[in-house]
Amino acid sequence: MNLVSSWLLSIAGVVLLSVLSEFILPEGQMNKYTKVVFSFIILLVIIMPLPKVFGKEIDLSKYFPTEENVLQEDYLYQVNINKLNSLNEDLSKEITNAGLNKVVVSINANVLSETLEIYSIYVDLCDIEYNDSFENKNKTSAKTKIKEIVNSFSLLKDVELQFDDGEN
Incomplete structure (x- = not known):
């Protein structure tokens, strides 16, 4: 149950940040880009716990070279x-x-x-x-x-x- 509540809390936090950024940033090109970025972040926050639910971990270090x-x-x-x-x-x-x-x-x-x-x-x-x-x-x-x-x-x-x- 702890996994589900933390997942919902992180989704709510990211949505809240995106709404606040919409109020703070002026209308125009910059606002469009921030909406795209926050939409992508919300999508990632929603998808990231799914592999844990199905019992598979995703190792991102395989896909991104490290120092x-x-x-x-x-x-x-x-x-x-x-x-x-x-x-x-x-x-x-x-x-x-x-x-x-x-x-x-x-x-x-x-x-x-x-x-x-x-x-x-x-x-x-x-x-x-x-x-x-x-x-x-x-x-x-x-x-x-x-x-x-x-x-x-x-x-x-x-x-x-x-x-x-x-x-x-």
């Missing part, structure tokens, strides 16, 4: 950027530790998705230098070693690997 969603997207973007930078640095360090210097690694990824989607890895071997610790000092063995290193990263398994060795 929270925008903040969450910015946060996910920043997390993915940090993850991508960290992955790029770790991969470069592992390649350097294997005895290959001046190897440039670029990771092609979608940082706007919920999870970091890595499409491909581009490895530039044009200016490669070999340390004494690297056994075979040729680009074929360097490519093989880099493939092994990339496959050792769990996020990079089954990712396309592209090399640029300056030889075409």
Whole structure:
């Protein structure tokens, strides 16, 4: 019974406000607009409790974007950027530790998705230098070693690997 009485009270309140606004506002264009606005508000006040009566709630947040969603997207973007930078640095360090210097690694990824989607890895071997610790000092063995290193990263398994060795 409390639901019905509060519903009727809210309808009466909105109708009373619309009547008062009609007396206060002068005749003309503005009065027409206020009548339309108050008619819409009265319609909403009448309709809003009906889903509760039938046992269904209407979640308006699904239909209207909120500030929270925008903040969450910015946060996910920043997390993915940090993850991508960290992955790029770790991969470069592992390649350097294997005895290959001046190897440039670029990771092609979608940082706007919920999870970091890595499409491909581009490895530039044009200016490669070999340390004494690297056994075979040729680009074929360097490519093989880099493939092994990339496959050792769990996020990079089954990712396309592209090399640029300056030889075409």
